[in-house]
Amino acid sequence: MTRVVRTRAELREALAAAPRPIGFVPTMGWLHVGHRSLMQRARADNATSVVSIFVNPRQFGDPADLERYPRNEARDVEICGEEGVDLVFAPTVDEVYPPGFDTTVAVGAIAKPLEGAARPGHFDGVATVVAILFSLVDAERAYFGRKDYQQLLVIRQMARDLAIPTEVIGLPTVREADGLAVSSRNVHLSPAERAAAPVVHRSLMAAADAWRRGERSADALRRVTRDVLAAEPLAVPEYVSVADARTLHELETVDASALLSTAVRFGPTRLIDNEALE
Numbered sequence: 452m453t454r455v456v457r458t459r460a461e462l463r464e465a466l467a468a469a470p471r472p473i474g475f476v477p478t479m480g481w482l483h484v485g486h487r488s489l490m491q492r493a494r495a496d497n498a499t500s501v502v503s504i505f506v507n508p509r510q511f512g513d514p515a516d517l518e519r520y521p522r523n524e525a526r527d528v529e530i531c532g533e534e535g536v537d538l539v540f541a542p543t544v545d546e547v548y549p550p551g552f553d554t555t556v557a558v559g560a561i562a563k564p565l566e567g568a569a570r571p572g573h574f575d576g577v578a579t580v581v582a583i584l585f586s587l588v589d590a591e592r593a594y595f596g597r598k599d600y601q602q603l604l605v606i607r608q609m610a611r612d613l614a615i616p617t618e619v620i621g622l623p624t625v626r627e628a629d630g631l632a633v634s635s636r637n638v639h640l641s642p643a644e645r646a647a648a649p650v651v652h653r654s655l656m657a658a659a660d661a662w663r664r665g666e667r668s669a670d671a672l673r674r675v676t677r678d679v680l681a682a683e684p685l686a687v688p689e690y691v692s693v694a695d696a697r698t699l700h701e702l703e704t705v706d707a708s709a710l711l712s713t714a715v716r717f718g719p720t721r722l723i724d725n726e727a728l729e
């Protein structure tokens with residue numbers, strides 16, 4: 452039976468009695484098969500599984516984006532129950548950021564390019580809330596999807612630098628049958644945009660194929676990605692990146708492991724995806 456707690460005190464009390472190790476899946480709700488795969492690993496690897504559901508206002512630059520973020524807590528709790536999650540932490544904004552809260556966790560270089568450049572302040576919000584959640588849950592392991600690859604690197608850096616002992620584990624992106632990466636934001640796509648959206652994955656796969664055939668010029672790989680995206684009129688690319696997979700510095704030549712990533716707009720909806728070249 453999944454128990455739902457809403458306050459720090461209730462969480463502390465529930466965790467005091469919980470068998471260890473604890474596996475933690477932080478989420479913003481609107482749970483989907485990608486989250487289910489994280490919960491399944493958390494359950495398989497640990498004696499207790501904890502999921503947080505909290506739409507974190509500090510990681511949204513645009514208030515309209517926060518406003519339209521999809522929510523359905525009852526359904527989310529049901530999904531946690533189906534996955535056998537032991538504990539759901541679903542706090543209010545005041546519970547996470549009590550009156551007088553005045554700290555920001557700002558991760559350095561790894562948070563600057565790509566999503567950091569496109570969404571100023573976003574990773575400060577992510578690092579701050581995840582530091583709070585890590586500190587409250589005190590899990591042995593926490594699970595994140597590799598679709599948000601830069602977020603994974605930012606959280607790893609934050610945990611290492613703040614001496615938070617929770618191990619940060621990244622799991623493969625879950626995809627729809629047509630290749631579209633599963634995301635809470637997909638619900639905002641119109642039928643025409645949804646039909647067009649698999650081009651994001653296709654564009655990355657085309658570049659990955661070129662790399663497998665021996666292409667090592669990062670510019671050539673960016674061009675392959677852009678050309679595939681350009682063939683889809685509803686896709687408006689924001690960036691196409693071929694970067695060092697550890698530092699996220701843009702590359703000229705792909706001779707070590709690299710990350711191919713892109714952000715693409717379909718109307719008001721912004722999708723991101725990536726493919727590792729390794």
Ligand code: PAF
Pocket residue numbers: 477478479505507510577580581599602
């Ligand atoms: O990936 C997410 O859903 C969020 O960024 C996270 C990690 C739960 C922090 O709010």
